[in-house]
């Protein structure tokens with residue numbers, strides 16, 4: 001690679017920015033969505049113990065949000081806050097009292113039954129809390145259910161179901177019955193059933209809450225991996241904040257049927273909208289919730305083999321670089337090594353000096369999913385800020401010590417205020 | 424207190440029905456008799472010993488060796504008491520009445536499970552049918568169909584329908600709601616959900632209802648004997664009316680024996696029917712370790 005081939009200023013390595021709302025085409029748009037149980041079909045009303053007064057309180061009130069294509073959207077809230085109600089209205093398992101739900105611009109509230117069934121079959125699928133598998137059908141038949149409903153041929157069904165089961169790691173279990181599987185495996189079947197239909201949108205209502213913590217962790221990892229490959233639009237209900245923060249691109253917090261706050265994990269941790277949210281996040285150990293991927297900064301002090309030392313030096317000195325050295329990256333952004341600042345400075349006037357020859361291995365690296373508490377011991381030991389790698393070992397960001405400390409430090413005033421409120 | 428006369432309109436209604444719908448009842452009578460005769464012919468045409476062997480073989484389908492042995496002994500004993508024909512007549516009445524009761528009761532149960540309104544109407548009706556003293560509708564049945572086996576079967580049907588309805592409704596309603604939701608969430612039609620999810624999953628409960636129906640039908644045979652339905656009922660009634668305690672006891676014993684046989688037999692089929700697919704599909708033990716050693720791309724440690 002010659003000097004002239006390098007573009008004038010490649011700038012920092014492109015990082016996977018934390019997905020915001022603006023840069024995606026909307027997959028789901030919800031407007032003024034309200035649900036009041038027991039207004040229609042009064043037959044159920046009198047048998048409910050709490051009487052008429054309770055039934056007229058909206059379970060969801062004027063809920064509005066937009067989910068982008070490929071976004072992982074989490075709905076959170078305490079028990080009874082209306083999470084399931086909102087989620088189930090998205091495929092009309094719960095009939096909205098009023099409002100609009102646009103899927104790709106089409107309002108499903110207005111749809112007649114046949115069209116709604118087609119949408120449920122092909123466009124929007126669901127994974128259930130207690131798996132909801134058909135116990136009398138084999139795992140493969142369960143996975144192929146959507147295709148069975150749309151009457152596809154046996155060969156296509158089997159092929160698609162096998163692919164889906166393979167994808168969730170149950171390739172060998174197609175002939176078993178769900179009853180022969182453990183809880184975690186059953187939920188994998190539930191996931192495979194939703195994947196096999198090729199629907200763009202996945203609704204998940206506390207899908208992992210019935211699993212024990214270790215398996216829940218595995219399932220979260222599986223989901224993260226799948227999501228990286230398949231990029232479905234996911235709406236995910238949970239009341240586990242750690243789960244929400246791990247998985248969600250954005251999180252919507254609900255209370256008594258209303259949206260209290262909607263934002264990224266960091267936004268919510270940094271500026272909780274009110275005391276309810278503050279209480280929600282108060283017992284969160286930020287260093288264990290926040291991951292390197294969430295708070296990392298763009299890697300500025302980087303160079304490619306062949307870059308001029310002077311240019312690298314200039315990048316190193318930019319504000320926000322936090323570096324006394326630079327990372328040398330290959331064409332795929334994998335780290336070749338670290339060059340110390342002095343070495344670069346010394347090389348500026350030696351035209352034959354090659355950046356990669358000056359490099360030594362970094363003292364340590366972490367991954368995007370590494371929590372800040374795990375990163376603590378590694379941070380600040382090197383002349384460059386700690387490198388954050390994705391699961392293909394590419395440099396996607398750095399974690400300077402200042403950033404880490406700032407992220408862990410809870411805004412002291414608001415915490416005290418919150419404590420006083422709830423004392 | 425004004426006196427309300429409920430009796431007169433009812434008896435007028437019965438009179439009106441007998442005079443105006445006579446041909447209708449006659450037609451039912453004819454069909455019913457043909458049905459009973461057909462079933463009775465099937466049961467009595469082969470030699471009694473052959474039938475005994477068949478009865479003993481049926482439990483073997485569900486691998487109930489004990490019940491097979493019981494059947495062998497019980498039906499031989501019935502022959503030894505000289506009550507074979509009467510027992511088969513009773514069996515024919517019970518079978519025909521149960522089949523009709525199930526054919527009416529199960530669809531009503533399905534309907535009630537799908538609609539609160541229907542359920543609210545049907546439930547008191549069932550209570551009414553079960554608590555109304557049998558003679559109250561046995562006598563009108565005699566008016567409509569004349570003395571003989573048909574009114575007996577009719578009264579038996581009325582009496583035996585409720586458990587079929589109740590347990591069908593209960594079975595469908597207690598199918599895991601999330602599973603039904605899942606079928607909806609994947610775009611299945613209501614009819615398909617009923618056929619492919621609700622009915623198969625409610626089958627154990629429905630079979631329990633069928634079992635109950637048969638038992639109730641059997642408990643009616645003596646009363647049916649009062650209005651002339653041939654069979655063990657007549658033996659018992661004759662035994663009582665002639666104060667021949669021994670003969671009455673023999674008839675009663677035969678009823679008990681087929682009751683036990685039918686109860687265990689339907690119970691066995693209900694059980695194995697529910698898990699028949701499971702039994703057939705069970706593969707030679709597949710050890711979890713064996714599959715864990717060949718994990719696919721994304722398999723976590725859970726599998």
Ligand SMILES: Nc1ncnc2c1ncn2[C@@H]1O[C@H](COP(=O)(O)OP(=O)(O)OP(=O)(O)O)[C@@H](O)[C@H]1O
Nearest residue numbers: 037038059077078079080081082083084085086239
């Ligand atoms: N079928 C129903 N009929 C009447 N009221 C209902 C029904 N389902 C839910 N509700 C009420 O609506 C409110 C919201 O319920 P919802 O199930 O959406 O809460 P949630 O946030 O999912 O709670 P959880 O975490 O317990 O699942 C609750 O007050 C609940 O009692």
Ligand SMILES: [Mg+2]
Nearest residue numbers: 083084085205
């Ligand atoms: Mg819920």
